[in-house]
Each structure stands twice: as structure tokens, then as C-alpha cells.
Amino acid sequence: MSRPVRSAAILLVALAGSAAAQQRFTVGVQGVYADYRETSASLKFTGGGVGASFGFALHKFGADVSFASIKLTPVDSTATSGQDFTAKVFDANVRWRVLGQVSGEIGVTSRKMDPEFAAQGFGAVRLGGRGVVNLGPGADLTVRAHYLAGAKFSGGGTASFPIDLGLAFSLGRADGRLRVTGDYEFQSINRKTSVKAPVQQALMRVGASLGF
Amino acid sequence: MSRIRWLVVLGAVAASALGAQNVQNATLRQALAAYDNLDIPRAISLARQALSQRLGGDEQARAWELLGFAYSSSDSLLKAVDAFKQAILIDPDRQLDPAKISPKITSSFLLALAQVLVVRQLQVDSAGFVAGVGQGGVPIRFTVTSPARVRTRAVSGATSVVIDSSIATGQVNLRWPARLANGDPMPSGNYLIIVDAAAGQNTFSASQPVRITQGQVDTLPWLDKMPGYDYLPETEYPPQSGRPLAQALMYGGAAIGGTVVLRNNDLGSGGTGPALAVSAGALISGFLMSLKKPSAQPARANILYNRLLRDQLARRNADIARENQTRRQQVRLTVVPLPKTGGTR
Numbered sequence: 001m002s003r004p005v006r007s008a009a010i011l012l013v014a015l016a017g018s019a020a021a022q023q024r025f026t027v028g029v030q031g032v033y034a035d036y037r038e039t040s041a042s043l044k045f046t047g048g049g050v051g052a053s054f055g056f057a058l059h060k061f062g063a064d065v066s067f068a069s070i071k072l073t074p075v076d077s078t079a080t081s082g083q084d085f086t087a088k089v090f091d092a093n094v095r096w097r098v099l100g101q102v103s104g105e106i107g108v109t110s111r112k113m114d115p116e117f118a119a120q121g122f123g124a125v126r127l128g129g130r131g132v133v134n135l136g137p138g139a140d141l142t143v144r145a146h147y148l149a150g151a152k153f154s155g156g157g158t159a160s161f162p163i164d165l166g167l168a169f170s171l172g173r174a175d176g177r178l179r180v181t182g183d184y185e186f187q188s189i190n191r192k193t194s195v196k197a198p199v200q201q202a203l204m205r206v207g208a209s210l211g212f
Numbered sequence: 213m214s215r216i217r218w219l220v221v222l223g224a225v226a227a228s229a230l231g232a233q234n235v236q237n238a239t240l241r242q243a244l245a246a247y248d249n250l251d252i253p254r255a256i257s258l259a260r261q262a263l264s265q266r267l268g269g270d271e272q273a274r275a276w277e278l279l280g281f282a283y284s285s286s287d288s289l290l291k292a293v294d295a296f297k298q299a300i301l302i303d304p305d306r307q308l309d310p311a312k313i314s315p316k317i318t319s320s321f322l323l324a325l326a327q328v329l330v331v332r333q334l335q336v337d338s339a340g341f342v343a344g345v346g347q348g349g350v351p352i353r354f355t356v357t358s359p360a361r362v363r364t365r366a367v368s369g370a371t372s373v374v375i376d377s378s379i380a381t382g383q384v385n386l387r388w389p390a391r392l393a394n395g396d397p398m399p400s401g402n403y404l405i406i407v408d409a410a411a412g413q414n415t416f417s418a419s420q421p422v423r424i425t426q427g428q429v430d431t432l433p434w435l436d437k438m439p440g441y442d443y444l445p446e447t448e449y450p451p452q453s454g455r456p457l458a459q460a461l462m463y464g465g466a467a468i469g470g471t472v473v474l475r476n477n478d479l480g481s482g483g484t485g486p487a488l489a490v491s492a493g494a495l496i497s498g499f500l501m502s503l504k505k506p507s508a509q510p511a512r513a514n515i516l517y518n519r520l521l522r523d524q525l526a527r528r529n530a531d532i533a534r535e536n537q538t539r540r541q542q543v544r545l546t547v548v549p550l551p552k553t554g555g556t557r
Binding site (some may be wrong): 033034035037038039040041044133135136137138139141143163165166167168169170171174180182183184186188190196198200202203204206 | 456459460463464466467470471474475476478479480482483484485486487489490491493494496497498500501502504506507
């Protein structure tokens with residue numbers, strides 16, 4: 001092994017060792033409840049499902065991925081256009097802590113419906129930020145807000161200023177190894193086709209996470 | 213009673229103070245007894261007779277001293293001074309007690325002292341000191357009875373170190389640092405402190421044996437804390453407060469308010485259930501944290517104080533290490549005078 005390669009290997013091992021001491025992984029499972037509405041008050045769906053999440057943090061860097069499968073049913077069973085469907089929600093974000101506990105964040109969100117045209121499928125790029133409030137040893141609050149850039153709908157159309165808001169809490173061991181988690185996400189999308197066709201989703205995830 | 217008789221009585225008292233009990237020589241004992249009985253001519257005769265016999269040094273000195281007393285009592289001052297001179301030359305440390313002896317006899321004795329060259333009352337005090345550091349030294353005192361070149365030496369076998377050489381008379385006080393000519397401390401061993409006095413043809417020597425012992429210098433102990441200063445706790449617990457509950461209330465309210473503000477009226481009311489549920493969870497978290505003892509926070513001022521203290525301690529220990537390094541190279545000398553085994557001439 002040449003000297004530069006050996007030096008690089010030593011440096012990598014040293015960096016990996018240093019990073020391993022500070023990195024943190026979290027894995028969570030959740031029960032999910034959703035309230036989904038689109039176009040008009042008559043197209044309102046609620047339902048539940050399961051979700052999973054995976055998070056990673058190292059120094060100022062953080063990332064998370066979450067997935068949920070929710071079976072939604074129309075609230076008004078008399079609505080002619082309403083039918084049961086399953087929404088598969090996928091989110092992925094990366095963030096960088098810029099000031100104190102405030103991070104700038106970028107990510108993607110995607111919601112696919114099954115059957116495909118039972119409701120609007122949706123995809124967008126998230127641009128926003130989040131702040132973490134430490135309530136005490138073993139309890140945190142997270143607030144977040146994103147602009148949903150480049151929104152795409154399975155039925156076409158555009159959105160003028162789609163945004164989502166979020167609030168999450170976690171409560172458990174101070175070392176973060178086991179926490180009860182709750183997460184609320186609200187999306188408000190002023191979709192327009194030839195007419196107004198707004199989409200709105202409120203999503204609640206309650207579950208537990210393991211940190212290591 | 214005549215004046216002379218009083219003088220004789222006082223002299224007799226002095227002679228009895230000297231005591232005849234330890235005298236071996238019978239003639240000298242009789243001379244002392246005669247003096248006690250105020251029979252001065254007989255005392256002089258017997259003392260002279262004793263001196264012609266074989267006497268030890270101490271008894272010789274006594275015999276001459278008795279003659280000095282007797283001559284003083286019989287107003288033969290020159291003879292008295294000569295007798296005292298002989299006594300002083302034999303026993304230079306001999307002293308008369310002015311409280312018990314008549315002034316006439318004392319003045320004869322002092323006159324004799326001034327006419328001989330002797331080194332009297334050579335004393336070396338016990339001392340312990342670090343060689344070559346500060347004012348440490350061995351105190352040496354003696355009295356030279358008349359002006360002379362006085363040379364003080366420490367001698368052991370072939371080693372001879374000059375302590376002092378000067379013209380002196382009267383009380384002489386010296387402080388000997390106990391070092392060789394090259395500056396090294398004196399090696400352990402028995403030494404003789406010799407004082408040589410010389411004035412013309414007259415010379416006199418007095419000596420005092422001493423033992424010099426070399427030892428290690430005590431080192432300073434390490435400090436694990438600065439005396440009088442204690443470390444302060446580097447963490448502190450902030451007082452319990454309702455701040456976590458207030459924060460949860462504020463952010464939960466903001467989530468609900470944001471939902472209400474942003475929801476689309478075309479899609480109907482309601483839909484705040486999830487926001488309420490998660491906000492409730494956040495409120496519970498905040499409430500529990502308000503009840504819980506707050507986590508320890510770093511106390512910056514104390515951390516800085518402790519850092520300063522540790523720096524000071526490290527600096528002090530570095531000084532101690534340097535001092536100990538120096539001390540390990542030093543030698544502690546202990547000087548103890550030994551009993552004399554003669555040594556005057």
C-alpha cells in the first residue's frame with residue numbers, strides 16, 4: 001500500500017471513529033390518522049394506517065425518511081365520487097443546523113393513491129426549516145414549516161402557494177434511546193385546474209422511537 | 213576582723229567551692245585544708261610541695277590556682293598573677309565566680325588572663341542546615357585573651373579546611389558554612405575544629421571535636437489543591453419553572469392557529485382534531501417537564517474559575533517540581549559537637 005493511500009485510510013478510519021462517537025440513529029413506528037379533503041367539502045376522507053420513520057444526525061447535519069400507508073374512507077358515504085383508497089405517503093428531508101436549534105431543511109414529499117385516480121396524487125420539493133425546543137431532560141418539541149415547491153398532481157393543475165406546517169413532540173428517556181413520539185402535519189394546497197380544486201391534508205402520527 | 217582576714221575568708225570560701233573532695237594527691241588535699249583553715253603560709257608551702265610531685269593536669273591547675281588565691285590573700289600580687297597564669301595555661305577555660313571570689317583575687321586572675329595568650333571557651337553549637345543555601349552555618353565562638361593572629365580550621369585526617377584567619381582579641385564569633393575550598397559540602401565524618409592563636413613567640417591552640425553528617429534535603433509535597441481554594445461545581449441546576457409548559461402551550465397553540473388560518477374554507481370546517489391531539493401530547497410533555505427537576509446546566513463562571521485554579525495548581529506544582537529538583541541536588545548538613553578528649557596546649 002502506497003504511503004498516500006495508507007495516510008488516507010488512516011485519516012478515514014480516524015474520521016469514521018470520531019463521527020461514530022457523535023452520530024445518532026433513530027427508528028420509529030407509528031399509528032397514523034389522516035383527514036384528507038379535496039375540491040369541495042363533500043370530498044372528505046378520514047382513516048388510519050401505519051407508518052415508519054428513520055432518522056440520522058451527525059453534528060449539524062440531520063436527515064429523516066418516513067413512510068405511511070393510510071386507508072382512507074369517505075366521511076359522507078352518500079357522495080357519489082367518493083370511494084375508499086389507500087394513500088402511500090413518503091417524505092425525505094435533509095437539514096443543516098444554522099443557528100442554535102434552528103435548521104434549514106430541504107426534502108421531497110410524495111403521496112400516491114391506490115386506486116390511482118381515487119384522489120389526487122401529489123409530489124413536491126420541500127423548502128423550509130425547523131426549530132427544536134428542548135422542554136427538559138427527555139422532552140422536545142419540533143415546529144416546522146415548508147414551502148412545497150414544484151407541486152405536481154396526478155390529475156394535473158398548479159398550486160399557487162402550497163405550504164405545510166408541522167408540530168412534533170417526543171417524550172421519554174433523556175438519552176433518547178426510547179421516546180414516545182407524536183407528529184402533526186398540515187398541508188394546504190391551493191390547487192387550480194380550470195377551476196379551484198384545493199387539497200388539504202392533516203396527518204397525525206403517534207408512536208415510539210428507538211435511538212442508538 | 214581585719215581587711216586581710218576578710219579576704220582570706222572569702223578566698224577560703226572560694227577554695228571550698230572548688231572542693232577538695234575529688235583531689236587525689238594527699239599533699240594538695242592538705243594544702244587545700246590549710247587554706248580552708250586560713251593557714252596561708254602552710255597552704256603555700258604544701259601547694260608548692262604538691263607541684264613538685266607528679267600531678268594530673270587538673271590537679272596541677274588546682275595547685276596553681278590555690279597558690280594564686282593564697283598569694284592574693286597575702287598581698288603577693290605578682291606571685292599571685294604568675295600562679296594564676298600557670299593555672300590558666302594548664303586549664304584555659306578555668307573561670308572564677310565573681311559572686312564568690314573577692315575582687316582582689318578576681319583582679320589578679322584577670323590580670324593573669326591579660327598576660328597570657330590562650331583561646332578560651334571554644335564552643336561549637338549544634339546546627340542543621342542546607343549546604344550553600346541562605347545564611348546556614350555552624351556557629352563557632354571563642355575568646356582570645358590577647359591580640360593574636362587567630363586561625364580556625366576544620367581537620368579530619370588529611371583534610372584541612374581553613375574556616376577563618378584574622379587578627380583578633382576578646383570574643384570571636386564565626387559562622388562556618390561547612391564547605392570545602394571548591395564549594396562542595398563537607399563530607400560526613402568526625403572533624404576537629406582547631407583554633408590556633410599566635411602572637412610573636414606565643415602560640416596557643418584549642419580544639420573541639422564535631423561530627424558532620426550529610427543527609428538528604430526534604431522535598432516539598434505535591435499539591436492536589438490550592439490551599440484555601442476549593443473547586444466549584446461545574447454544573448448547576450436552574451430553578452424549577454413553568455417555562456416548558458408555557459412553551460408547549462405556545463407552540464401547540466401556534467399549530468392549531470396555523471391550521472385554522474391556513475385551512476381552505478371551500479373544504480369545510482373541522483380537521484383540527486389531529487392538531488389538537490398532538491398539541492395535547494406536547495402540553496403533557498411540557499407539564500411533565502415543568503414538574504421535573506431541570507437538568508444540570510454547565511456553570512460557565514465556575515468552569516472558568518476551576519480552569520484558572522487548575523492552571524494555578526499546575527503552575528505551582530511545576531514550581532515545586534523545579535524546587536524539588538534543586539533540593540535533590542542539595543545536601544543537608546548536621547553538625548554535632550562531641551565531648552572533648554583534651555586538645556589544648
